[in-house]
Amino acid sequence: MTKKILVVTNGFYPENSPRSFRATELAKELARKGHRVTVITHPRPGVATFCSQNGITFKSLGNLTWASPKVKGVGVIRLFTRIITRFSQLLLEYPKIQLVFLVKKALKTERGYDALISVAVPYPIHWGVASIWSKKIAKVWIADCGDPYMGQENDSFKPLFYFGWVEKWFCKKVDYLTVPTENSIGGYYSQFHPKIKVIPQGFRFEDIQLYQGEKDNSKLVFGYAGMFIPGRRDPSEFLQFLNSLSSAIPFEFHIYTTTPQFVLPYIKNTSRIVLKDLVPREKLLYELSKMNFLVNFENVGNTQTPSKLIDYLIVDKPVLSIKYGQLNEAVVAAFLKNDYTSQMVLPDKNNYRIENVAAKFVALIP
Known part of the structure; x- marks a missing residue:
């Protein structure tokens, strides 16, 4: 049965990243199987043509415009700017936090989908959906996750504790959390484990x-x-x-x-x-x-x-x-x-x- 599916993602063609591959391959295959697929993502060069060629409806998420802090200077000045850059990410998820507002704006007029699939990282994509989510947008919300957020193990610094409240807030709203491996489940709060489904990365060989x-x-x-x-x-x-x-x-x-x-x-x-x-x-x-x-x-x-x-x-x-x-x-x-x-x-x-x-x-x- 044909489904009407909305994919919201930061990474998409032609970006060269694992999460871009995830969203792009999934949207292509869903459309190939006859589903009506709409992708909301950034207006990168060539993306509209790519979507048209693959039977996907493209809608613009808008561009990230909040300036990233730059590491510059030498000696003490360079060290200071490095600290400022790192702490802006740790304290506020800046500048990717802008995605919350871009996603919320993009979803204001979207209605009547069978499913909304949001693809992270970065996690502000999910937070943006959570800020406006209702069943009027779609019957089911699937939050597709790569690496865990609060449960991540390989960044130099852990997210600050208050982002745990944000993670629980969005996880309460979502219908399903999809993760790439069984081992990934341990990176999420235990009360949300029943919502987790393991779906690996996929490619058309x-x-x-x-x-x-x-x-x-x-x-x-x-x-x-x-x-x-x-x-x-x-x-x-x-x-x-x-x-x-x-x-x-x-x-x-x-x-x-x-x-x-x-x-x-x-x-x-x-x-x-x-x-x-x-x-x-x-x-x-x-x-x-x-x-x-x-x-x-x-x-x-x-x-x-x-x-x-x-x-x-x-x-x-x-x-x-x-x-x-x-x-x-x-x-x-x-x-x-x-x-x-x-x-x-x-x-x-x-x-x-x-x-x-x-x-x-x-x-x-x-």
Whole structure:
């Protein structure tokens, strides 16, 4: 039966981020299955054309206009501006808190949907829906969450206590909370666990082109794609070990990241650790599919699962998983000899097929 579905999201095509992929792939598949899909998101270049080509109705959320504090200056001045920037985020969720007002305004005239799916992060997307939510907008509200908010384990700082009241406020209003893994459930207040449904990230595998040519056997090439977090998803021990290896060992470690500052100190005297420019996801998967194996830097705790593991699963390569503070040099050495006995065990690929993921969302709609 055809459903009328509204998706509200900060991240969407052509943004290159895990939550953008989540919202974009879901909207495309829902429309492909014949549902009437409307997406409210920022008016990025090309988004209206993309939606039209995929049978999606696009409505503008407006742009984020509140200026982000900038880290600038040197010495004490730079330290001061860094503190101001960080505390504006911690105390007020500034500038992303503007999303509350943008979402509330965008939903004022929306009525008669079978379902509203709000996609976070950032969580002010959910808060904006909660500020105006009524069953006149939709029969059911599904709040799709990536990493937990109050229960997050891998940021340098926890959200301040009063945001717990905000989380409980919005969770009371929502009909369902969807999370990517069973482990994610522990990141939410226990009274809302009955509302939680596990729905993994999803992709249309048929749209992904992988490398089919011959591999270069003159050197071992492995890679990582994702951000780094000091003391958590931290590459320092691994990079130090790679730099300690004999120059006679032919390898290249290719790194695609938005946090290159945690890699730069380790590449000054080597050409074997290579920082790469960021590329669109389709191109990234193609490049990763050329490699011998891939690297995962583990999060702290169990509630947050790196979305890159789904990409690794799609390209079907052995995965070397590194836990900060517990580097197993023997396992790394084995991987460098094409011995993947200790590779990370990944789940069934079919869990992440977008057709299966979309069906789980539709099953929640009355």
